[in-house]
Amino acid sequence: MTTLIPINKPKKANSSKALLxxxxxxxxxxxxxxxxxxxxxxxxxxxxxxxxxxxLRLGLNSPVLNxxxxxxxxxxxxxxxPVQNFEFVRILxxxxxxxxxxxxxxxxxxxxxxxxxNAEGLWFKKIYRAIYILPVVVPPLVVATVWRNIFDDQYGAxxxxxxxxxxxxxxxxxxxxxxxxxxxxxxxxxxxxxxLPKAYYAMMIANxxxxxxxxxxxxTGALQSIPRDLYEAADIDGxxxxxxxxNITVPLLRPAMIPAAVYGFTLSFNLFAFVFFMTGGGxxxxxxxxxxxxxxxxxxxxxxxxxAAFSVIIFVVGTIVFLITNRITRATESYTEN
Amino acid sequence: MATNVEPKQKNLLxxxxxxxxxxxxxxxxxxxxxxxxxxxxxxxxxxxxxxxxLYIITLSFSPKSERPSTLQLIPxxxxxxxxxxxxxxxxxxPVTFIELLKNSFFLxxxxxxxxxxxxxxxxxxxxxxxxxxRQVLMVLVFVPLLMPAVGLATPLYLLLNSFxxxxxxxxxxxxxxxxxxxxxxxxxxxFNLRDSLLGVGIAMISGALPFAVWNLKGxxxxxxxxxxxxxxxDGADPNQIFFQIVLPLAIPQLAVTFFLGFIGHWxxxxxxxxxxxxxxxxxxxxxxxxxxxxxxxxIPWNRFAAMSVIVALPVAVIYIALQKYITSGLTTGAVKx
Numbered sequence: 001m002t003t004l005i006p007i008n009k010p011k012k013a014n015s016s017k018a019l020l021x022x023x024x025x026x027x028x029x030x031x032x033x034x035x036x037x038x039x040x041x042x043x044x045x046x047x048x049x050x051x052x053x054x055x056l057r058l059g060l061n062s063p064v065l066n067x068x069x070x071x072x073x074x075x076x077x078x079x080x081x082p083v084q085n086f087e088f089v090r091i092l093x094x095x096x097x098x099x100x101x102x103x104x105x106x107x108x109x110x111x112x113x114x115x116x117x118n119a120e121g122l123w124f125k126k127i128y129r130a131i132y133i134l135p136v137v138v139p140p141l142v143v144a145t146v147w148r149n150i151f152d153d154q155y156g157a158x159x160x161x162x163x164x165x166x167x168x169x170x171x172x173x174x175x176x177x178x179x180x181x182x183x184x185x186x187x188x189x190x191x192x193x194x195x196l197p198k199a200y201y202a203m204m205i206a207n208x209x210x211x212x213x214x215x216x217x218x219x220t221g222a223l224q225s226i227p228r229d230l231y232e233a234a235d236i237d238g239x240x241x242x243x244x245x246x247n248i249t250v251p252l253l254r255p256a257m258i259p260a261a262v263y264g265f266t267l268s269f270n271l272f273a274f275v276f277f278m279t280g281g282g283x284x285x286x287x288x289x290x291x292x293x294x295x296x297x298x299x300x301x302x303x304x305x306x307x308a309a310f311s312v313i314i315f316v317v318g319t320i321v322f323l324i325t326n327r328i329t330r331a332t333e334s335y336t337e338n
Numbered sequence: 339m340a341t342n343v344e345p346k347q348k349n350l351l352x353x354x355x356x357x358x359x360x361x362x363x364x365x366x367x368x369x370x371x372x373x374x375x376x377x378x379x380x381x382x383x384x385x386x387x388x389x390x391x392l393y394i395i396t397l398s399f400s401p402k403s404e405r406p407s408t409l410q411l412i413p414x415x416x417x418x419x420x421x422x423x424x425x426x427x428x429x430x431x432p433v434t435f436i437e438l439l440k441n442s443f444f445l446x447x448x449x450x451x452x453x454x455x456x457x458x459x460x461x462x463x464x465x466x467x468x469x470x471x472r473q474v475l476m477v478l479v480f481v482p483l484l485m486p487a488v489g490l491a492t493p494l495y496l497l498l499n500s501f502x503x504x505x506x507x508x509x510x511x512x513x514x515x516x517x518x519x520x521x522x523x524x525x526x527x528x529f530n531l532r533d534s535l536l537g538v539g540i541a542m543i544s545g546a547l548p549f550a551v552w553n554l555k556g557x558x559x560x561x562x563x564x565x566x567x568x569x570x571x572d573g574a575d576p577n578q579i580f581f582q583i584v585l586p587l588a589i590p591q592l593a594v595t596f597f598l599g600f601i602g603h604w605x606x607x608x609x610x611x612x613x614x615x616x617x618x619x620x621x622x623x624x625x626x627x628x629x630x631x632x633x634x635x636x637i638p639w640n641r642f643a644a645m646s647v648i649v650a651l652p653v654a655v656i657y658i659a660l661q662k663y664i665t666s667g668l669t670t671g672a673v674k675x
Contacts (some may be wrong), residue, residue, distance in 0.1 A: 017576065018469070020467070020576055021463045021467035021469040021472075022463075022469070024459040024460060024462055024463035024467070024580075025459070025460050025463050025464075025475065026459075027455075027456045027459060027460065028456055028457060028459070028460035028479065028547065028551060029460075029475075031456050031543065031547060032478075032479065032482075032544070032547060032548070034497075035490075035494065035497075035540060035541065035543060035544040036482050036490065036544045036547075036548075037478075038493070038497070039490040039493035039494050039497065039544070040490065040493075042493035042496070042497075043489075043490065043492070043493055046493070056495075056496065056499075059496045113383060116376065116379060116380065117380070119368065119376055120368065121368040121373070122368065122373070122376055122377075122380070123373065123377060124377075124380075128380050128383075128384055131384045131387055131388065132383070132384070132387055134387055134388075134391060135387060136657070137650075137653070137654040137657045138391070138650050138653075138654065139601075139604070139605040139649065139650055139653050140605065141605045141607065141623055141626065141627070141649070142394070142626075142646045142649060142650045143390070145626070145630055145642070145646065146390045146393065146394050146646065147390060148630075149637075149639075150390060150393065152405075154405075155405040155406065157389070157390075157393050209386065209387070209390065213387070266483075266484055269484070270484065270485075272488060272608065273605065273606075273608070276608070277627075277630070291488055291489065294488060294489055295488045295491075295608060298488075298491055298492055298612070299611075299612060304492050307492060308492065308493075311489040311490065314485055314489055315481070315485055315489070318481055318484035318485045319477075319481050319484075321484060322477065322480060322481050322483075322484055323477075326477075326480075
């Protein structure tokens with residue numbers, strides 16, 4: 001039971017108290033009931049129909065609406081949609097790969113930079129800290145558009161920067177890498193079944209810029225709580241800096257970094273605005289993630305029934321991801337449970 | 339955990355910016371070669387961070403709207419032409435910058451505030467009470483977090499689209515779906531909830547509300563129970579404890595949750611783009627999206643850069659002003675335990 005039970009209350013107060021939590025939950029569930037759960041159930045119903053633009057006016061009352069059973073789901077899973085370059089399993093694998101590879105880069109980079117900045121006696125520490133926070137401040141909408149322009153093949157800053165470097169080594173031709181439009185994967189074996197074009201690497205670079213500063217902030221906070229005595233004792237025992245890093249810093253940072261990594265994973269998994277602005281899922285849908293494809297199904301292709309089935313699938317995938325990450329971070333535990 | 343007197347991880351960012359900056363406290367100093375090597379590394383990282391920011395700022399000060407053919411990271415000319423043009427006539431439609439700003443502001447302000455007010459009691463219930471179905475209800479609230487609002491766009495569109503105010507002629511008005519015009523009378527559409535900022539705001543709350551509950555619950559978990567237990571022993575009932583003890587303690591986090599909702603929907607464009615059709619209802623981020631267009635050749639580069647700076651600036655200012663609370667708010671929920 002809750003620890004909040006007043007000790008001198010009569011029994012009647014306890015039974016009305018049993019209802020109190022539900023009373024506190026009421027506003028959220030009323031609002032979510034109308035604008036989250038009702039639309040979800042609606043999506044579920046629509047996902048069994050051939051809902052199209054002509055049905056938009058009357059919704060489920062539309063006389064020309066046909067129930068087609070599981071056809072939308074079968075179409076999605078077997079690439080039967082009238083959409084080019086759409087294979088559900090490939091997009092699902094790519095989506096997980098995209099989120100995982102991002103986190104794998106951001107977390108160690110954030111930790112290493114935090115340790116670097118933590119070096120005693122480093123000059124200009126304050127200035128570096130202030131600069132390193134900037135990517136957290138710029139909205140993803142602007143980040144993605146700016147990086148898209150940086151990776152432009154003709155006028156982009158990245159190719160201009162590389163041109164300056166190769167010219168320094170005596171080359172005369174300007175660099176013209178078609179970062180965002182070339183389909184051929186530079187490392188074909190990297191993700192079997194899902195080719196990773198140059199756009200993937202461009203997005204990894206851009207999202208790296210966006211992702212590591214947050215991890216550095218979390219790691220710096222955790223570094224502060226490591227007692228200095230541990231390093232001094234290790235010094236006396238003759239441990240090298242590298243040994244100290246692996247045997248003291250890494251294990252003691254773990255409790256803070258694992259939840260941060262899970263948070264980063266869910267952010268990257270659904271990074272709608274960034275992916276949409278940067279490549280729009282292209283070229284040939286090779287950098288599409290689940291949410292950008294769902295948006296495309298509604299906004300451009302107007303396949304509402306299929307989009308509904310797709311949303312239901314995203315919901316199922318999201319629930320599975322949530323239950324797994326919840327195991328790791330224990331986000332739904334109440335305060336009193338630990 | 340319950341013996342903590344102060345919330346864990348508070349002021350994470352303050353510590354990040356201020357801690358141990360001269361390194362004098364422990365008396366060790368770096369050898370010069372190590373210092374220089376570290377300086378090179380930290381400078382390179384700093385350059386990596388500044389590269390896109392300098393690029394866009396330089397572009398925004400350019401008087402030319404075509405693409406720069408050479409890489410420039412430091413502005414050589416300071417022209418406010420692009421800023422002037424964007425402020426004067428932000429879109430091809432007859433809508434002023436002030437109107438766009440007002441739309442953006444009211445939309446994100448309303449979404450942030452309503453989500454906060456609705457979420458706070460639920461966050462408290464999830465943080466402090468144990469009750470039947472607690473786990474199930476919490477999963478129901480938190481799973482939509484992983485599902486972006488775009489996934490529910492169609493049913494929300496249809497739901498909101500059914501609320502219309504019609505002029506049926508002859509002085510008779512009808513408010514769909516409660517009353518309808520006479521059969522056979524088409525009527526004139528006066529107001530469509532879906533095609534309004536109010537409607538888009540309602541749709542956006544569907545995404546903002548679960549986040550607000552999650553963010554607040556994470557913070558409430560770090561407020562120690564001792565005060566509440568003491569108040570309970572003194573005979574305070576749970577409502578008094580919530581309003582008089584927990585809420586005042588949570589004020590910084592309430593502000594952060596509001597501003598995170600505000601910032602998130604300041605940048606949001608997808609839902610607005612699906613729902614709104616009238617140019618006088620457009621928002622700043624929709625305008626920015628509109629400017630990027632389909633082909634890079636058609637982008638008015640200096641105006642686009644100026645608009646980016648304008649859209650990013652308020653967010654940056656709010657973020658920097660509240661940074662010590664924001665980052666701790668985002669991490670407390672996760673770092674607990």
